[in-house]
Amino acid sequence: xxxxxxxxxxxxxxxxxxxxxxxxxxxxxxxxxxxxxxxxxxxxxxxxxxxxxxxxxxxxxxxxxxxxxxxxxxxxxxxxxxxxxxxxxxxxxxxxxxxxxxxxxxxxxxxxxxxxxxxxxxxxxxxxxxxxxxxxxxxxxxxxxxxxxxxxxxxxxxxxxxxxxxxxxxxxxxxxxxxxxxxxxxxxxxxxxxxxxxxxxxxxxxxxxxxxxxxxxxxxxxxxxxxxxxxxxxxxxxxxxxxxxxxxxxxxxxxxxxxxxxxxxxxxxxxxxxxxxxxxxxxxxxxxxxxxxxxxxxxxxxxxxxxxxxxxxxxxxxxxxxxxxxxxxxxxxxxxxxxxxxxxxxxxxxxxxxxxxxxxxxxxxxxxxxxxxxxxxxxxxxxxxxxxxxxxxxxxxxxxxxxxxxxxxxxxxxxxxxxxxxxxxxxxxxxxxxxxxxxxxxxxxxxxxxxxxxxxxxxxxxxxxxxxxxxxxxxxxxxxxxxxxxxxxxxxxxxxxxxxxxxx
Amino acid sequence: xxxxxxxxxxxxxxxxxxxxxxxxxxxxxxxxxxxxxxxxxxxxxxxxxxxxxxxxxxxxxxxxxxxxxxxxxxxxxxxxxxxxxxxxxxxxxxxxxxxxxxxxxxxxxxxxxxxxxxxxxxxxxxxxxxxxxxxxxxxxxxxxxxxxxxxxxxxxxxxxxxxxxxxxxxxxxxxxxxxxxxxxxxxxxxxxxxxxxxxxxxxxxxxxxxxxxxxxxxxxxxxxxxxxxxxxxxxxxxxxxxxxxxxxxxxxxxxxxxxxxxxxxxxxxxxxxxxxxxxxxxxxxxxxxxxxxxxxxxxxxxxxx
Numbered sequence: 118x119x120x121x122x123x124x125x126x127x128x129x130x131x132x133x134x135x136x137x138x139x140x141x142x143x144x145x146x147x148x149x150x151x152x153x154x155x156x157x158x159x160x161x162x163x164x165x166x167x168x169x170x171x172x173x174x175x176x177x178x179x180x181x182x183x184x185x186x187x188x189x190x191x192x193x194x195x196x197x198x199x200x201x202x203x204x205x206x207x208x209x210x211x212x213x214x215x216x217x218x219x220x221x222x223x224x225x226x227x228x229x230x231x232x233x234x235x236x237x238x239x240x241x242x243x244x245x246x247x248x249x250x251x252x253x254x255x256x257x258x259x260x261x262x263x264x265x266x267x268x269x270x271x272x273x274x275x276x277x278x279x280x281x282x283x284x285x286x287x288x289x290x291x292x293x294x295x296x297x298x299x300x301x302x303x304x305x306x307x308x309x310x311x312x313x314x315x316x317x318x319x320x321x322x323x324x325x326x327x328x329x330x331x332x333x334x335x336x337x338x339x340x341x342x343x344x345x346x347x348x349x350x351x352x353x354x355x356x357x358x359x360x361x362x363x364x365x366x367x368x369x370x371x372x373x374x375x376x377x378x379x380x381x382x383x384x385x386x387x388x389x390x391x392x393x394x395x396x397x398x399x400x401x402x403x404x405x406x407x408x409x410x411x412x413x414x415x416x417x418x419x420x421x422x423x424x425x426x427x428x429x430x431x432x433x434x435x436x437x438x439x440x441x442x443x444x445x446x447x448x449x450x451x452x453x454x455x456x457x458x459x460x461x462x463x464x465x466x467x468x469x470x471x472x473x474x475x476x477x478x479x480x481x482x483x484x485x486x487x488x489x490x491x492x493x494x495x496x497x498x499x500x501x502x503x504x505x506x507x508x509x510x511x512x513x514x515x516x517x518x519x520x521x522x523x524x525x526x527x528x529x530x531x532x533x534x535x536x537x538x539x540x541x542x543x544x545x546x547x548x549x550x551x552x553x554x555x556x557x558x559x560x561x562x563x564x565x566x567x568x569x570x571x572x573x574x575x576x577x578x579x580x581x582x583x584x585x586x587x588x589x590x591x592x593x594x595x596x597x598x599x600x601x602x603x604x605x606x607x608x609x610x611x612x613x614x615x616x617x618x619x620x621x
Numbered sequence: 622x623x624x625x626x627x628x629x630x631x632x633x634x635x636x637x638x639x640x641x642x643x644x645x646x647x648x649x650x651x652x653x654x655x656x657x658x659x660x661x662x663x664x665x666x667x668x669x670x671x672x673x674x675x676x677x678x679x680x681x682x683x684x685x686x687x688x689x690x691x692x693x694x695x696x697x698x699x700x701x702x703x704x705x706x707x708x709x710x711x712x713x714x715x716x717x718x719x720x721x722x723x724x725x726x727x728x729x730x731x732x733x734x735x736x737x738x739x740x741x742x743x744x745x746x747x748x749x750x751x752x753x754x755x756x757x758x759x760x761x762x763x764x765x766x767x768x769x770x771x772x773x774x775x776x777x778x779x780x781x782x783x784x785x786x787x788x789x790x791x792x793x794x795x796x797x798x799x800x801x802x803x804x805x806x807x808x809x810x811x812x813x814x815x816x817x818x819x820x821x822x823x824x825x826x827x828x829x830x831x832x833x834x835x836x837x838x839x840x841x842x843x844x845x846x847x848x849x850x851x852x853x854x855x856x857x858x859x860x861x862x863x864x865x866x867x868x869x870x871x872x873x874x875x876x877x878x879x880x881x882x883x884x885x886x887x888x889x890x891x892x893x894x895x896x897x898x899x900x901x902x903x904x905x906x907x908x909x910x911x912x913x914x915x916x917x918x919x920x921x922x923x924x925x926x
Contacts (some may be wrong), residue, residue: 189822203879206887207879333774334774334859334860395752396751396771397751397754398752399771399775399863400746400772400858402775549886550886552890553687558865562863562864564862565776567864
């Protein structure tokens with residue numbers, strides 16, 4: 118039988134698909150893609166069609182090869198669809214409603230797992246993996262968590278990639294940086310040095326290239342950049358779900374108006390005033406912005422590790438470096454906090470209406486073995502690291518990928534996850550409606566000059582988020598949930614160390 | 622009645638496919654939108670709560686909604702007069718049989734009309750880019766500006782830029798309408814006018830324009846409705862940004878209904894309410910135009926006679 122891949126024709130899907138294909142081809146040229154399909158763990162009925170959907174990108178590179186081999190070996194057809202998140206947000210709910218959803222899907226980012234279970238979207242896969250407890254024991258601590266991917270003692274989500282990464286570390290043009298007199302690999306740039314380097318690169322560029330670039334029309338870039346810069350400067354806060362992001366767990370309060378967040382925004386505004394930000398960033402999305410880097414049109418970008426494999430494959434002549442995101446001028450570097458060990462958007466779910474649980478279990482099982490995790494790491498690399506740390510040891514990876522994964526280990530800690538403390542907080546997440554002028558838009562408005570007065574705007578933002586959060590708690594309580602804002606307070610949290618199960 | 626139905630049964634049978642398709646793709650969505658507009662519903666779960674007119678009440682006190690509504694009107698007022706006047710001038714020029722290469726000009730002006738909107742949007746994004754964009758390059762070379770202008774990244778320039786691209790894209794279709802209208806003016810009218818020594822601008826103003834006035838109102842209506850349907854162009858050029866600066870009603874509805882981020886959940890019910898309100902506004906506009914067209918047609922008859 119065959120494996121079939123489809124992708125949408127939207128501009129974003131096209132760019133993503135093209136990137137994935139080119140990256141895959143290039144990676145294939147330079148690195149072994151050897152994968153072996155393991156022996157089946159279940160009886161697989163031949164001739165069936167199994168469907169899988171996720172957000173593609175580098176995952177698609179792995180799956181295209183793996184599913185082709187798997188389909189051939191098992192005598193089934195596998196349809197793999199890679200769609201951008203905004204399309205997943207429409208396709209998956211419609212499929213569930215019409216009982217025609219893919220057998221395995223990624224949950225839309227605005228659907229929390231507790232809701233998906235409660236609404237009957239997904240089913241547990243315990244029965245499709247023999248000795249599942251033994252298999253789960255092979256995962257690192259914090260991969261399987263009640264309220265996250267386990268519900269009522271059953272396993273629903275497959276957490277197979279690591280959350281230990283962030284999307285705003287520094288990637289830079291080595292020649293430009295050297296000419297500016299900095300070496301971020303030897304010592305991460307401080308905020309002042311970051312601004313100075315941007316100015317110097319721009320001056321040297323004389324209009325041909327600029328110091329710093331960001332995909333400013335993609336709103337999430339603004340919130341991620343400020344959140345991570347602010348946290349590294351010492352504004353300790355969570356960063357994942359809506360009951361974690363920008364909340365200091367020691368107090369349960371938002372940190373939007375902290376000195377660090379405000380200073381980070383003011384830094385970007387100052388760089389804009391310096392004229393050292395690439396012109397036109399407000400009308401440019403993240404893929405467009407990062408495409409300018411290998412062209413030599415910009416010296417620095419704060420982006421994610423997924424660029425490394427793509428640039429190394431597509432632009433072997435582009436000499437770039439990777440390092441930590443900008444660190445504070447003085448004082449210790451704060452840790453970035455994640456709410457769980459597994460990357461939530463990559464967690465896969467088995468559709469409740471699927472009758473192909475044995476195939477899903479067979480594939481899930483492979484992805485949760487050292488063999489499967491190493492095969493994943495070989496292809497996907499640092500872009501979407503596997504959740505088994507041991508898989509990285511045996512994986513073939515470039516020096517840049519290894520360096521950035523090492524940095525992630527140093528920079529990131531697992532923090533409290535309120536939903537683990539109280540699973541009913543899922544109802545708060547389900548009810549939370551972010552303010553229309555949210556964090557990302559506010560930062561964009563401030564940097565674009567549409568909003569004035571950083572401190573006042575950030576205070577207003579904090580008030581709006583508090584109102585939204587209070588409303589979500591009220592709605593959850595009205596729905597019978599036993600929740601309180603004190604559920605977001607973990608007085609014993611130390612941002613510098615992992616928050617383990619014993620700490621709850 | 623049944624006798625009439627029976628007598629014309631084949632006629633009705635022929636109407637059936639159209640009725641079924643219209644019902645599925647026009648009437649049902651309208652009814653469904655009205656139904657959803659009265660519910661607080663995200664669109665993806667079963668928690669659908671009836672709120673009556675609650676969504677409309679919220680909508681009318683939502684400044685972001687009114688801003689989007691105003692932007693749609695600004696877009697309408699920015700595009701329609703420009704599109705109609707420029708295309709009329711071009712139509713009068715190109716209607717002259719003696720003008721050489723008029724067919725070639727018509728084709729060139731019509732070419733953007735048949736080019737997909739998304740392609741136009743992407744190409745213009747490159748053309749207007751402040752980094753190596755040819756338009757900025759030209760303005761810099763001519764010394765008109767000293768620094769590149771971020772046409773799509775600044776709230777001061779984004780709407781005029783998108784309006785300009787829209788007018789350029791749809792100029793050809795309005796031109797064709799005007800040409801069709803001009804060709805309804807009888808030759809005798811021109812001949813009589815010439816005998817009376819009425820030429821040039823006076824001929825156009827006093828003779829031609831009154832005759833084609835009913836067409837003008839129809840073209841105005843089509844252009845106005847078209848100017849309120851700009852979703853693909855704005856999505857491909859600005860995504861509604863920067864900071865809402867180009868967020869017209871359709872983008873507002875889409876963002877509220879589907880596009881989410883940073884913790885927002887879709888509000889299909891609320892978006893449906895905005896859609897229903899917007900639909901009523903467009904419908905009112907259409908009715909007004911129909912009335913005006915009827916009156917203009919009556920007065921045009923007087924001019925001809």
